[in-house]
Amino acid sequence: MKKFIFLALYLSQTVWGWGEVGHHIIARSAVEILKSHPLLISSELKQTDKDSVQSFLNGFKSKQYQQGHLANIPDTHWRNLDQGLEETGTLLGSPSHYFDSENIFAIFKTNDFSQIRIPLTYEEAKKNFPSINHFFNSVGSLPWRAQQFTDLYAAALKSNTGLSCKANREAEFAFRKVTAYAGLLAHFTGDVSMPYHTSIDHDAVAVGQKGIHSYFEQDLVTELELSDLYRKVVDRAVALMNSASEVNGTPSLEMLRHSSKEVYPSQLPNQETSALMMVFMGDSFSLIEKLRQLDYTYAIATLDEALKNSQCQKLPITKELKSQLDQLESDEQRRAFGKVKVLSQPGGYREKNLASACRRAPSTRVNKDGELAEDGKTVAEWHEELILNRLAISAALTADIWTREWLKNGSPRLCPTFLYAHKPSFVSPTDSKCSGYALSESPKDFLKKNGKSALIWKPSTNSPDSCVSF
Numbered sequence: 001m002k003k004f005i006f007l008a009l010y011l012s013q014t015v016w017g018w019g020e021v022g023h024h025i026i027a028r029s030a031v032e033i034l035k036s037h038p039l040l041i042s043s044e045l046k047q048t049d050k051d052s053v054q055s056f057l058n059g060f061k062s063k064q065y066q067q068g069h070l071a072n073i074p075d076t077h078w079r080n081l082d083q084g085l086e087e088t089g090t091l092l093g094s095p096s097h098y099f100d101s102e103n104i105f106a107i108f109k110t111n112d113f114s115q116i117r118i119p120l121t122y123e124e125a126k127k128n129f130p131s132i133n134h135f136f137n138s139v140g141s142l143p144w145r146a147q148q149f150t151d152l153y154a155a156a157l158k159s160n161t162g163l164s165c166k167a168n169r170e171a172e173f174a175f176r177k178v179t180a181y182a183g184l185l186a187h188f189t190g191d192v193s194m195p196y197h198t199s200i201d202h203d204a205v206a207v208g209q210k211g212i213h214s215y216f217e218q219d220l221v222t223e224l225e226l227s228d229l230y231r232k233v234v235d236r237a238v239a240l241m242n243s244a245s246e247v248n249g250t251p252s253l254e255m256l257r258h259s260s261k262e263v264y265p266s267q268l269p270n271q272e273t274s275a276l277m278m279v280f281m282g283d284s285f286s287l288i289e290k291l292r293q294l295d296y297t298y299a300i301a302t303l304d305e306a307l308k309n310s311q312c313q314k315l316p317i318t319k320e321l322k323s324q325l326d327q328l329e330s331d332e333q334r335r336a337f338g339k340v341k342v343l344s345q346p347g348g349y350r351e352k353n354l355a356s357a358c359r360r361a362p363s364t365r366v367n368k369d370g371e372l373a374e375d376g377k378t379v380a381e382w383h384e385e386l387i388l389n390r391l392a393i394s395a396a397l398t399a400d401i402w403t404r405e406w407l408k409n410g411s412p413r414l415c416p417t418f419l420y421a422h423k424p425s426f427v428s429p430t431d432s433k434c435s436g437y438a439l440s441e442s443p444k445d446f447l448k449k450n451g452k453s454a455l456i457w458k459p460s461t462n463s464p465d466s467c468v469s470f
Helices: 002-010 020-036 047-062 064-070 078-082 101-108 122-128 135-139 142-158 169-191 212-225 229-242 253-263 269-285 288-299 316-326 331-337 379-408
Strands: none
Touching: 020 047, 020 064, 020 169, 020 212, 020 229, 020 379, 047 064, 047 169, 064 169, 101 135, 122 135, 142 169, 142 269, 142 379, 169 379, 212 229, 212 288, 212 379, 229 379, 253 269, 253 379, 269 379, 288 379, 316 331
8 A cells, every 4th residue: 555655646746738718818818918018108109109009909909809719720720630640640730839848858968948048940949959850740849830920920010011991901901910810829829838838748647647738728727717817817917018027926028038038149030939938938847846736736636536526436546546445444544545646547648548637626625735625715726826827928928029029010000800810721830931930841741651641731822921811
C-alpha cells in the first residue's frame, strides 16, 4: 500500500488553449478595452486624429461579437480540416496552436526561458535546430502564426487607406478583412496564455493528471462565466494595459513589451508580435506547476468520491484502488486510503487510449485544503484568479497589437458594414503570398499512407487580398 500511495503522490500534477467561451471572452474583452488604450486617449491628438480614432473604436465595437466568433474559427473550423493527416503525424493546422518548449530545452540543457533565445523567424529557428526532426510538427509554430496574422491584419489596414465610407462596397469589404484577421489573430494571442500550450505534455498524461486541459480551459471557464467572468476580465485587462508593474502577480503589458525588447534588442518592426509571444510563452510555461497544484488539490477527486460517481467507477484506476481498499483490514486504514486521489495511468503524451483522472464537478464546494465543505468555495472559484489573469493579459496583448498596428499603418478610417465573416477559409502557414513562414515544408510531409496528398489548402495566386475568403 505504501508503494502505491507514493506512486499516487508522485503522479499528482500538469494541460493544453482556451475553449469556446475563453477565446470568445478574450476577443470581446480586447474590443471593450480599446477605448482605454493610452495611445488612443492622448490629449495631444488632433481633431482629425480623434475622428480616425473614433472610426477605429466604432468599427471594432460594431463587430465585437463577431470578434468572439472569429477567435474560435481556428479551433471550431480549421482544426477539422486536419482530418486525414493524423496517421502521418504531420498536421498542417494543429501545430500552429502550440509550442513544445521541452524539445528546445533539451538542446540547451535548461528549462529556463530566460537562458535561451528562440529565433523570431520560423526559418531561422528551423535552421538553428537541425537535430529536431520535422520541426513544424515536433515543436509547433504558435509565435510565428501570431506574427503571420499580425502581418495580414497590417496589410488589410493599408488597403483601407483613403477609402470613402459613403455607399462604398469596396470599403465595406476592406473593413471585413481587417476585422477578420484581427479576430483570427486573437485566437493565437489567446493560445499562448494557456500554460499547457507551451508544453509537450499538453494534457498532463506523464504526471497522472490526464484530462486537465479541457477541464481547465472549458469546464472551469464555463462555470465562471455564469458569474460574469467577462466583466471581471475587462476590468483586469484595463489594469494590465495601463500599469507599469505586476497586477495580482501577472506581468503588465508594459513589462512584457520591455522584456521583449531586452531579450530581442535587434527585433525588426515586423517581428514585434513574435518577440512578445516568445516572452509571453516563458511566462505561461512558468505557471505549469501552479496549475498542477491547483488541479491536484481542488479538482482531482478522492477514492471515496470516485466510488460514488458512476463515471469514475468505470475507470481502471478506480477499480484497482477499490481492490486495494478491500484488502485493508482496519477501518483506520480504509478511511486513510479513501482519501487517495484518483489520478490517471501515466504514459506518453501521444497515447490516446488512457483514461482521464477522476475530477469533481466545477461547482463542487471545497475548503482551502481541498476537502469537501458546504461553506467552501467552488472548484472553479479556487482556479478563478489564475484563469482571470491569463484571459485578461491575452485581451490586453490583443488590443495592444490591434492598436499599434493601426497606428503604424496610417491610422486609416474604417467603414463599418453589416457584412459578417461567418466562415473564413483556412490560411496556410506555408503560403508565401499570405505571409506564410513554414515555406520549406514539403507537400510530401503531408501525405496519407496511400501516398495521396491530404493538403487542406490551395495557395493564393494573386496577393494578400486573396488569403481569406468567406
